[in-house]
Amino acid sequence: MTVVEEAPLEEAFEQTIARNDRIEPRDWMPDDYRKTLIRQIAQHAHSEIIGMQPEGNWITRAPSLRRKAVLLAKVQDEAGHGLYLYSATETLGVSRDDLTRRLLSGTQKYSSIFNYPTLSYADVGTIGWLVDGAAICNQVPLCRTSFGPYGRAMIRVCKEESFHQRQGYELLMTMMRGTDEQRAMVQESVDRFWWPALMMFGPPDGDSPNTERSMTWGIKRHTNDELRQKFVDMTVPQAKALGVTLPDPELRWNDERQAHDFGSPDWEEFWQVVKGNGPCNAQRLAHRQRAYDEGAWVREAAMAYADRQVDENV
Ligand code: BYC
Numbered sequence: 564m565t566v567v568e569e570a571p572l573e574e575a576f577e578q579t580i581a582r583n584d585r586i587e588p589r590d591w592m593p594d595d596y597r598k599t600l601i602r603q604i605a606q607h608a609h610s611e612i613i614g615m616q617p618e619g620n621w622i623t624r625a626p627s628l629r630r631k632a633v634l635l636a637k638v639q640d641e642a643g644h645g646l647y648l649y650s651a652t653e654t655l656g657v658s659r660d661d662l663t664r665r666l667l668s669g670t671q672k673y674s675s676i677f678n679y680p681t682l683s684y685a686d687v688g689t690i691g692w693l694v695d696g697a698a699i700c701n702q703v704p705l706c707r708t709s710f711g712p713y714g715r716a717m718i719r720v721c722k723e724e725s726f727h728q729r730q731g732y733e734l735l736m737t738m739m740r741g742t743d744e745q746r747a748m749v750q751e752s753v754d755r756f757w758w759p760a761l762m763m764f765g766p767p768d769g770d771s772p773n774t775e776r777s778m779t780w781g782i783k784r785h786t787n788d789e790l791r792q793k794f795v796d797m798t799v800p801q802a803k804a805l806g807v808t809l810p811d812p813e814l815r816w817n818d819e820r821q822a823h824d825f826g827s828p829d830w831e832e833f834w835q836v837v838k839g840n841g842p843c844n845a846q847r848l849a850h851r852q853r854a855y856d857e858g859a860w861v862r863e864a865a866m867a868y869a870d871r872q873v874d875e876n877v
Pocket of ligand 1 (some may be wrong): 602606607610611615641674675676694695698762763764765770773774777783
């Protein structure tokens with residue numbers, strides 16, 4: 564298509580964005596808008612699928628039948644979230660198989676948080692409380708993102724994330740009402756997950772190459788630092804009610820800003836994890852590769868069945 568023919572299409576696109584309406588898959592969109600969406604939604608989908616591993620680690624060792632049923636339901640929800648998000652990405656013209664290959668070859672990322680180990684059952688609660696809590700802060704505004712399929716997927720994902728956050732908080736509250744040893748387990752877990760949870764929002768705004776353009780296009784509705792602040796302000800009273808200490812000596816209420824001041828995460832550690840050098844990066848990808856290889860026969864059988872249906876209906 565020539566530049567002359569594209570001009571009215573681009574104008575229609577800009578007007579849709581300015582009206583805060585949705586862009587739909589068949590609408591014209593700039594190549595970079597499409598690329599940014601594929602990057603972000605695929606990364607989000609991969610995070611849901613890889614994110615099943617740290618908690619899945621505890622399914623066989625849940626302390627009661629009730630805890631096991633809750634954890635199973637949560638991990639299954641995450642598989643569902645991954646599938647809605649892969650479907651949303653497919654509307655942009657890429658296949659799920661291609662996206663999986665990009666994940667496995669390391670050309671697409673997933674959230675840094677899932678490269679940390681889960682060392683005790685308290686981690687199941689802490690992930691629900693802090694990791695799903697951070698995910699809710701980040702994802703509620705994404706329900707209003709400018710690309711229709713992504714925003715609609717987010718509405719359902721967010722409803723399920725609320726259950727995930729509550730189950731985590733309820734688990735931690737139960738442990739805090741238990742023995743000294745259980746309370747110590749909760750505190751130790753919160754100490755390990757606090758800073759990685761803050762890193763989930765991405766680098767500080769000044770070091771975030773994508774934020775400005777994604778905000779202009781209505782893909783992101785808030786900057787990384789705005790959402791991080793919101794998460795801290797939301798979490799501090801919850802920590803107080805729980806009876807745990809957040810491991811940040813600089814954390815305090817700032818009356819002037821009507822918000823909490825807090826310390827800076829170790830951004831060097833963050834970039835190392837993003838580059839693949841975190842404590843569990845290799846393990847997570849090896850596990851995903853194994854699951855992909857072992858699932859080859861299922862994909863082949865599904866394709867053979869689909870082909871037969873087509874032949875029989877011709
Ligand atoms: N981890 O310019 P920036 C869940 C990358 S799943 C790894 O600020 P952007 C759950 C970033 O990709 C929750 N990489 O980027 C599941 C970029 O690199 P590239 C997952 C990160 O996109 C199971 C570079 O750093 N949520 O909740 O404007 C169990 C510069 O960053 C991270 C989502 O995916 C990170 N934390 O903003 C329990 C939400 N942060 O791609 C729970 C959707 C940054 O240019 N995604 N990078 O090479 C977003 O909202 C945005 O993509 C981000 C980053 C805020 C994450």
